[in-house]
Amino acid sequence: MIRAKKKFGQNFLIDQQIIKQIIDAINPDSTQSILEIGPGLAALTIPLLNRLNHIDVVEIDTDMVEFLKNNIPSSKITIYEEDILTFEDQRLSEFDFIIGNLPYYISTPILLKIAKSKKNNSGLFFMLQKEVAERVSAVPSTKMYGRLSSMLQYFYEIELLFDIPAGAFNPKPKITSSFVRFTRRNPEELNALNNDNYERVIKLAFQQKRKTLKNNFKGILDDNDFLNLSIDPSIRAETLSVHKFISIENYLTQRKLSF
Ligand code: SAM
Numbered sequence: 126m127i128r129a130k131k132k133f134g135q136n137f138l139i140d141q142q143i144i145k146q147i148i149d150a151i152n153p154d155s156t157q158s159i160l161e162i163g164p165g166l167a168a169l170t171i172p173l174l175n176r177l178n179h180i181d182v183v184e185i186d187t188d189m190v191e192f193l194k195n196n197i198p199s200s201k202i203t204i205y206e207e208d209i210l211t212f213e214d215q216r217l218s219e220f221d222f223i224i225g226n227l228p229y230y231i232s233t234p235i236l237l238k239i240a241k242s243k244k245n246n247s248g249l250f251f252m253l254q255k256e257v258a259e260r261v262s263a264v265p266s267t268k269m270y271g272r273l274s275s276m277l278q279y280f281y282e283i284e285l286l287f288d289i290p291a292g293a294f295n296p297k298p299k300i301t302s303s304f305v306r307f308t309r310r311n312p313e314e315l316n317a318l319n320n321d322n323y324e325r326v327i328k329l330a331f332q333q334k335r336k337t338l339k340n341n342f343k344g345i346l347d348d349n350d351f352l353n354l355s356i357d358p359s360i361r362a363e364t365l366s367v368h369k370f371i372s373i374e375n376y377l378t379q380r381k382l383s384f
Pocket residue numbers: 133134135136137138139162163164165166167168169183184185186189207208209210225226227228229231
């Protein structure tokens with residue numbers, strides 16, 4: 126009997142109806158390549174393999190790796206016994222989809238790592254804490270919209286597909302979860318010039334959430350710059366769309382302003 130380890134964020138899916146709903150949402154076809162993060166006791170892996178010829182997985186826990194080796198033929202699965210946070214970026218770009226019921230203690234760093242990894246065009250399907258799911262999919266001027274939303278929505282179109290009650294897991298977590306789809310945007314559609322500068326703009330804009338843009342960009346953008354950008358300097362970052370942040374990024378990048 127394998128016991129769940131808290132330090133690895135292990136809550137195993139046990140509700141067959143929910144598992145079916147997740148597999149139907151991913152709806153993979155046998156030609157697609159999939160990387161699963163944290164397969165654990167294969168609650169999603171085995172049903173996925175009913176539709177796929179092969180799956181790649183990354184799993185940190187030796188006990189889980191042992192379980193996978195004993196229960197899935199080696200021709201069907203490639204197991205990387207690794208920490209996803211140090212998984213090579215180049216390898217992430219090899220998959221059509223990256224999916225997983227994420228270990229919640231590191232869900233934000235996982236999302237940011239995958240989003241920022243260059244040349245990675247894979248679509249993502251992740252189970253997240255409902256609160257994080259609401260933040261990543263939030264629209265401007267709502268309570269949940271902030272740094273994480275504007276950072277991830279730069280790379281992805283994000284949809285919260287459905288909620289999953291705590292009772293679908295063993296052990297039962299204290300929180301509700303949600304299943305979320307991330308569709309990679311075409312970089313040309315965004316018209317952004319420099320991804321690193323975009324990240325800097327977001328960091329600056331939200332550095333003091335309650336302050337105005339004028340305050341957070343003090344010494345970088347003056348009233349005249351805001352006029353050129355058609356952005357009111359007295360508003361807060363939480364009201365700006367990704368496209369407005371991109372205009373700020375373009376403006377600073379084109380003028381080679383340091384910030
Ligand atoms: N997919 C299984 C399911 O739905 O029942 C297990 C999900 S459980 C919430 C998270 C899984 O991620 C566990 O198997 C855990 O060992 C694994 N994990 C935790 N931290 C990890 C890391 N840094 N890198 C890779 N896997 C990790």
